[in-house]
Every structure is written in structure tokens, then in C-alpha cells.
Amino acid sequence: MKNLVKTLGSVFLMSGACALLPGLVLAQERVVESASHRFVEVADGVWFATGSGSVYTMSNALVLVGEFDTLVVDSHVTPAASRALLDSLSVLTDKPVRYLVNSHYHFDHAHGNQSFPPGVEIIGHEYTRMKLSGADGSNVLDEATFHSFSDGVPATVERLEQRAAAETDPARKAELQENARVQRDYMNAIQEIRPTPPNITLDRKMTLFQVVANGSREIQLLHFGRAHTGGDVVIFLPKEKVVFTGDMMLPSLSYMGDAFVDEWPVTLEGLKTLDFETWLPGHGPVMHSRDPISNFQAYLRDLWTKTVAMHDRGVSVEQASEQIDMTNHSANFTQIREPGVDPRAIRRIYQLLDAR
Numbered sequence: 391m392k393n394l395v396k397t398l399g400s401v402f403l404m405s406g407a408c409a410l411l412p413g414l415v416l417a418q419e420r421v422v423e424s425a426s427h428r429f430v431e432v433a434d435g436v437w438f439a440t441g442s443g444s445v446y447t448m449s450n451a452l453v454l455v456g457e458f459d460t461l462v463v464d465s466h467v468t469p470a471a472s473r474a475l476l477d478s479l480s481v482l483t484d485k486p487v488r489y490l491v492n493s494h495y496h497f498d499h500a501h502g503n504q505s506f507p508p509g510v511e512i513i514g515h516e517y518t519r520m521k522l523s524g525a526d527g528s529n530v531l532d533e534a535t536f537h538s539f540s541d542g543v544p545a546t547v548e549r550l551e552q553r554a555a556a557e558t559d560p561a562r563k564a565e566l567q568e569n570a571r572v573q574r575d576y577m578n579a580i581q582e583i584r585p586t587p588p589n590i591t592l593d594r595k596m597t598l599f600q601v602v603a604n605g606s607r608e609i610q611l612l613h614f615g616r617a618h619t620g621g622d623v624v625i626f627l628p629k630e631k632v633v634f635t636g637d638m639m640l641p642s643l644s645y646m647g648d649a650f651v652d653e654w655p656v657t658l659e660g661l662k663t664l665d666f667e668t669w670l671p672g673h674g675p676v677m678h679s680r681d682p683i684s685n686f687q688a689y690l691r692d693l694w695t696k697t698v699a700m701h702d703r704g705v706s707v708e709q710a711s712e713q714i715d716m717t718n719h720s721a722n723f724t725q726i727r728e729p730g731v732d733p734r735a736i737r738r739i740y741q742l743l744d745a746r
């Protein structure tokens with residue numbers, strides 16, 4: 391089921407899937423491509439945007455096209471990536487972007503904010519504004535999350551360039567050179583980032599009504615509580631039964647370095663109250679099954695319990711990261727192959743415990 395659902399994210403739908411996933415109107419799904427992006431239309435004027443590889447985007451976006459304007463959710467990892475997204479919108483519409491919504495403050499979803507032209511309203515949770523404006527006294531560019539994902543990029547470029555230079559097969563060599571170019575461009579684009587906060591904020595809920603051909607599209611922005619960050623917002627379209635979950639819910643395990651791991655399963659109960667048939671994650675393919683939500687709740691609760699036990703026994707973060715065994719969840723999360731957990735998750739849980 392999981393693999394089958396994953397294939398729905400890719401372009402051309404197999405007729406066999408229809409029989410196995412009753413209730414899905416697969417025929418609606420159109421795909422349009424630009425030089426940098428692939429857009430899948432999951433409902434009328436509702437486009438799931440993924441980078442196609444020529445520009446490093448790192449995260450997914452959502453584009454809602456109305457009669458007079460366009461709303462974009464998430465701005466990718468750099469100003470260059472979001473410029474590529476904005477340049478690509480012409481393949482979908484000539485309606486100007488009016489709103490950008492940030493699902494949360496993380497670099498890979500919000501560091502493209504500055505590319506949106508003046509006059510575009512940027513909407514996000516109060517917490518997202520706090521983090522991106524530095525109102526809490528911190529600078530997101532100095533934080534562990536940004537560093538832990540970005541500091542290795544120059545080494546990646548160098549490694550790819552060395553492999554390309556050593557490769558003798560012409561096709562493989564060209565592929566490695568292209569990968570190196572994309573990563574080099576990404577490395578340079580990072581220098582350009584100036585964190586740009588939302589200028590409109592919400593706490594629990596905000597609803598927008600976008601004019602569309604047959605009336606108006608209700609767009610709910612909902613914060614169910616702390617989870618992946620302190621300010622996760624899901625974008626829910628009740629009529630289309632579509633929800634964009636950001637990183638609060640992914641098909642795979644989500645990063646936990648800034649998470650409220652103990653509160654996250656409760657927050658996901660809020661997501662479960664929504665009547666949706668399609669969920670669009672911040673990373674990964676279009677999803678339909680709800681099963682991953684309960685599976686992830688179980689993982690989070692189990693990880694919390696196991697980490698608390700290590701913490702209470704005085705085990706160090708490093709040792710706990712190596713020892714905690716989550717392989718009992720490997721059937722649901724295929725990236726779990728052996729004992730051990732991302733140390734950034736364990737460090738975060740210890741931090742939450744020490745703050746109690």
C-alpha cells in the first residue's frame with residue numbers, strides 16, 4: 391500500500407491503482423512541468439509543486455490558482471529556488487501572487503521568502519514570525535538546524551566534482567557534473583539569504599476565501615499545537631478535501647531537532663479531525679492513506695518513552711543516540727534499518743526534559 395501510494399506522486403498514473411484505491415478520482419490529476427518544477431493538479435487549481443532537479447529546492451510547495459490571484463505555500467530553501475518557483479508559475483497561470491503562506495519557519499520552507507515581490511502578503515504563525523524576525527533574540531542562520539543541514543554543502547560539492555572528474559563513463563560523468571553544478575549553485579545561493587518573516591500572523595486559525603470560477607475557495611490555515619516546531623500551520627481546503635501538512639506529517643520520519651516531541655502526537659490528533667482524502671507533505675509524494683499518521687504517533691510516543699528512560703539513567707546524548715532501538719517501527723518507516731536515532735532528535739528531547 392505504501393509503495394503504491396508513493397507512486398501517485400509521480401507523473402503518469404497507472405490504471406491498476408484505481409481499483410485498489412477506491413474513491414480516488416485519478417483522472418483529474420494533470421501534470422505540468424517548467425524548467426525547474428513539476429506541478430501535479432490534485433484538485434481544480436490546486437497544484438502540488440516539487441523541484442525537478444535543475445535547481446535545489448529541498449522542499450515541496452503548493453500553488454492555489456484563483457480567478458484573480460494566486461496563493462503559494464512555502465518558498466523553498468533559497469531565494470534562487472523561490473525565484474525559480476515564481477518564474478515557473480507562468481506555466482500554470484498569469485494571475486499574480488497575492489499571498490505566501492509559511493507552513494513553519496525552517497530554512498528549507500522559508501528561506502525563499504525574500505524573493506516574493508513587495509506587496510505579496512506573507513502569512514505564518516506568530517512563532518514563525520518570531521523565529522524569522524529574530525524577535526526571540528536568536529538568528530535562524532546561527533541555529534543548529536540551519537548549520538547541521540548547510541555546513542556540509544561545500545564538502546558535497548567537492549566530493550561530486552571529484553567523482554565527476556574521475557568518472558570515465560560519459561553519461562555518468564555528465565550526470566555527476568550536473569549534480570555538482572546544482573549543489574554549487576545551492577552553495578552560492580545560501581550566501582544571499584536574508585530571513586524574511588511573515589507580515590501577517592495567526593495563532594490558532596485563519597480562513598481565506600479565494601475567488602475561483604465557480605464561487606470561492608475556502609482556505610483554512612490551522613495550528614493544532616506544537617509539533618515539528620512551535621508554529622506549524624496546515625493548509626486545509628475543506629471542499630477539495632486536501633491538506634498540506636508541511637513537515638508536521640511526512641511519509642517518512644520528520645526532523646526533530648526543533649520539535650516538541652511529547653506534544654506532537656496530540657497535535658496530530660487535530661490533523662486527524664480534518665476530512666481530507668489527499669495530503670501533501672513538505673517532503674515526499676502526494677499521499678492518500680491516513681495510516682502513516684497513527685504510525686508516526688506511535689513512533690513519537692515510543693521514542694519519547696525510550697529517550698526518557700535513557701535520560702533518567704544518566705546516559706549521554708551520544709550513547710542514547712546509538713543505543714535507542716526503534717526497529718520495531720521499521721515496517722512503517724523503511725529508513726529504520728538498525729538501532730540508533732538521529733542525535734539531533736535525542737539532543738532535543740534531552741533539552742525538553744532538562745527544561746522541565
Ligand SMILES: [Zn+2]
Binds near residue numbers: 494496618637645
Ligand atoms: Zn521543517
